[in-house]
Amino acid sequence: xxxxxxxxxxxxxxxxxxxxxxxxxxxxxxxxxxxxxxxxxxxxxxxxxxxxxxxxxxxxxxxxxxxxxxxxxxxxxxxxxxxxxxxxxxxxxxxxxxxxxxxxxxxxxxxxxxxxxxxxxxxxxxxxxxxxxxxxxxxxxxxxxxxxxxxxxxxxxxxxxxxxxxxxxxxxxxxxxxxxxxxxxxxxxxxxxxxxxxxxxxxxxxxxxxxxxxxxxxxxxxxxxxxxxxxxxxxxxxxxxxxxxxxxxxxxxxxxxxxxxxxxxxxxxxxxxxxxxxxxxxxxxxxxxxxxxxxxxxxxxxxx
Ligand code: PSU
Ligand code: MN
Numbered sequence: 420x421x422x423x424x425x426x427x428x429x430x431x432x433x434x435x436x437x438x439x440x441x442x443x444x445x446x447x448x449x450x451x452x453x454x455x456x457x458x459x460x461x462x463x464x465x466x467x468x469x470x471x472x473x474x475x476x477x478x479x480x481x482x483x484x485x486x487x488x489x490x491x492x493x494x495x496x497x498x499x500x501x502x503x504x505x506x507x508x509x510x511x512x513x514x515x516x517x518x519x520x521x522x523x524x525x526x527x528x529x530x531x532x533x534x535x536x537x538x539x540x541x542x543x544x545x546x547x548x549x550x551x552x553x554x555x556x557x558x559x560x561x562x563x564x565x566x567x568x569x570x571x572x573x574x575x576x577x578x579x580x581x582x583x584x585x586x587x588x589x590x591x592x593x594x595x596x597x598x599x600x601x602x603x604x605x606x607x608x609x610x611x612x613x614x615x616x617x618x619x620x621x622x623x624x625x626x627x628x629x630x631x632x633x634x635x636x637x638x639x640x641x642x643x644x645x646x647x648x649x650x651x652x653x654x655x656x657x658x659x660x661x662x663x664x665x666x667x668x669x670x671x672x673x674x675x676x677x678x679x680x681x682x683x684x685x686x687x688x689x690x691x692x693x694x695x696x697x698x699x700x701x702x703x704x705x706x707x708x709x710x711x712x713x714x715x716x717x718x719x720x721x722x723x
Contacts, residue, residue: 546577569646
């Protein structure tokens with residue numbers, strides 16, 4: 420037996436899916452506890468799971484509960500992570516061992532969810548946006564652990580690009596250096612989360628889930644060991660006005676600076692302030708793009 424199994428807990432649905440070799444899509448829990456307010460976060464999480472089921476795959480929301488690496492949560496557990504919000508630890512790679520050892524709870528980031536997915540044999544993971552190189556990282560050195568994880572853990576992450584709370588150009592440079600393939604789904608440009616475009620060109624465009632699945636299979640066959648990013652633009656009808664959202668983001672970034680927010684608290688602070696500044700409008704877009712990513716991830720997983 421793999422020694423990591425001692426620390427893992429699979430939900431009945433995921434256990435059955437594994438036995439039947441059904442496609443499985445991982446989902447993260449930091450987006451629930453630290454990325455959105457209650458109760459919209461729980462509703463979003465449940466709907467993402469249902470969209471994955473409707474598209475022929477099985478959802479596996481990942482989190483740490485009483486020190487167990489949970490692959491698949493039931494409704495009660497989802498509700499717990501949604502209600503608890505930021506009082507639950509935001510768990511990235513560095514936090515996993517201590518949370519397991521102390522039998523504590525943690526909401527897993529993109530980086531940590533990739534690790535749990537990999538341990539569980541899951542290849543595809545859907546989320547909203549990834550962490551990246553923060554603005555002014557040249558002085559703060561704030562670069563998300565998500566980027567390192569994408570370089571070293573072979574799980575494919577479907578997202579809607581990154582929010583411009585980050586320095587998008589530097590984020591792309593970092594990914595290039597680290598050898599992470601970045602695929603634009605039906606686009607030649609990096610999507611900027613709330614908007615379909617960013618002005619930053621991508622080298623790789625694919626137009627079907629089958630093409631993406633083939634790239635994942637090739638990466639696996641060659642044992643390259645890296646993760647991949649699929650950048651899926653927000654649906655047109657839910658995208659936001661670029662000028663409006665960029666003003667809101669600038670304001671949030673300024674407030675974070677004034678308040679001396681840094682480290683793991685920075686991203687959740689910015690996400691919360693953007694929802695506040697836009698009067699909840701950004702939350703609707705955020706939820707819509709999460710659904711869009713869940714659907715694409717299920718379609719890809721079914722073809723691997
Ligand atoms: N970006 C979003 N929504 C999110 C996050 C990022 O648009 O919910 C969360 C994800 O869990 C991501 C984490 O992995 O924030 C990155 O945090 P940090 O920048 O501290 O690495
Ligand atoms: Mn950081």
